[in-house]
Amino acid sequence: MYRYMQLMNNLEELIAATPYKDGHKLPSIRTLASQYACSKSTIIKALEELEKRHLIYAMPKSGYYVVKGIISADDSTGSLLDFAQTAPDPALFPYLDFQHCINKAIDTYQKDLFLYGTAKGMDSLIEIARKQLTSYQVFAAEQHVIIVSGIQQALSLLAAMPFPNGKSQILIEQPGYHLFISYLETRRLPVIGIERSHEGLDFDRLETLFRTGDIKFFYTMPRFHNPLGCSYTRKEKQLLARLAAKYDVYIVEDDYLADFEQDSKADPIYAYDSSSHVIYLKSYSKIIFPGLRIGIAVLPDSLTKPFREYKRQNDIDSSMLSQAALEIYLRSGMFERHRSRIRDRYAARAALLDSALTREASAGGGAFMYIRPEQPMVRTHILLDPSLSEASTISRLQQESILLQSIEPDYLSGFPRKNLLKLNVTNVKEDRIEEGIGRIIGLIAQSARK
Incomplete structure (x- = not known):
């Protein structure tokens, strides 16, 4: 990322952290250069x-001034604490940057955006996406990369289409992605589950299912699992790739939070695939904003043609305007700037969540268990004492203006449920996380004593 883009993030943080009002003047260029140890030109x-994005405005021979309202989205002063919301924090959406990209896309591509595209997606977006994927250790030829209208579309197409192994059953982690579970059960597609916990998978059980079952593919979130928050180790990812090759079972790897990885050596399962049995899915919804509805599917050669045909029949193409705007956003470097900013903010929230839960767990009481992940994330879970009801706990917390989401939709019907409580701080401000966790654990402890 260019130095000036990093500086833009710093200046936005300065404005957000300071009680500026409409027309307040920023420090001088000389002062800012000294404060951030960089040149005046930077x-x-x-x-x-920042001026192009209407965050500030310049007065000749006077300086730069703040535009009113630019931080209004970050001013959350209500009493409600939302530990349920999984969508990105709207206060961190790159509204102005992406507006600029949409306008630029219309100017650049004009009528091409308002005609039908292709099922594979926009060539220029595929080109820049392929380059970006290499930073995740995903190296793929152009013909293997397909633009999709969100990961949910990719999953629905993969579930419906035939696979070269001739198998029909879908294996998913439990708990897992609730919308995919709903899709599979609504359409009565053959699906079974395998338990996953903070300790990982029972790989002996997994191998038995691969060997004896009619498993078409195994859907997994190896990194920052939703809703558990935990990740596979390198050895576990390597083992998954080996088992897939050995038993001719495909792995559908949903790497939806790849952009929040702090460990540069943490590679996806795809990086260990030597038999073309891993399908890699990458979303932009959790890092930019959900309404974008653009994702990437990287498929083996044997699946590319049928996937493209099923997609063409499903929606002809994904939004050309969204694709063009995203292409400009990625190519310009704006995405790197935004990723750096939101990753830092989420890392701070994740650390506060982990610290608060660790402190509450060590205080005793035994009403819940918290296992610290190797890398804290903005979403995690705690295991409630068997005597406590998850539904009653959520209901009581709601009366105290604290929102949590039930784990029930994350399980297949009839699959044994763990007594888990999901916690997500993507939409909880840093200065309220400790307070919120303290209130949640206090109510749990009070319920356990009754």
Whole structure:
């Protein structure tokens, strides 16, 4: 990321952290250059970019001033604490940057955006996406990369289409992605589950299912599992790739939070696949905003043609305007700037969540169990004492203006459920996380004593 883009993030943080009002003047260029240890030209470049996005405005021979309302989305002062919401924090959406990209896309591509595209997606977006994927250790030829209208579309197509192994059953982690579970059960597709916990999978059980079952593919979230928050180790990912090759079972790897990885050595399962049995899915919804509805599917050669045909029959193409705007957003470097900003914010929230839960767990009481993940994430879970009801706990917390979401939709019908409580702080501000966790655990402890 360019230095001036990093500086733009710093300046936005400065504005957000300072009680600026409409027309308040920013520090001088000389002062900012000294404060951030960079050249005046870098400061000027950053300020000019912020001005283009209408965050600030310039007065000749006077300086730069704040535009009213730019931080209003970050001013959350209500009493409600939302530990249920899984969508990104709207206060961190890159509204202005993406508006600029949409306008630029219309100017650049004009009528091409308002005609039918292709089932594979926009060539220029595929080109830049392929380059970006290499930073995740995903190296793929152009013909193996397909643009999809969100990961949910990719999953529905994969569930419906035939696979080269001739098998029909879908294996999914439990708990798992609730919308995919709903899709499979609504359409009565053959699906079974395998338990996953903070300790990982029972790989002996998994191998038995691969060997004896009619498993078409195994759907997994190896990194920052939803809703558990845990990740596979490198050895577990390597073992999954080996088992897939040995028993001719495909792995559908949903790497939806790849952009939040802090460990540069943490590679996806795809990186260990030597038999073309791993399908890699990458979403932009959790890092930019959900309404974008653009994702990437990287498929083996044997699946590319049928997937493309099923997609063409499903929706002809994904939104060309969204694709063009995303292409410009990625190519310009704006995405790197945004990713750096939101990753830092989420890392801070994840650390606060982990610290608060660790402290509450060590205080005793035995009403719940919290296992610390190797890398804290903004979503995690605690295991409630068997005597406590998850539904009653959520209901009581709601009366105290604390929202949580039930684990029930994350399980297949009839699959044994663990007494888990999901916690998500993507939409809880840093200064309220400790308070919220304290209130949640306090109510749990009170319920356990009754």
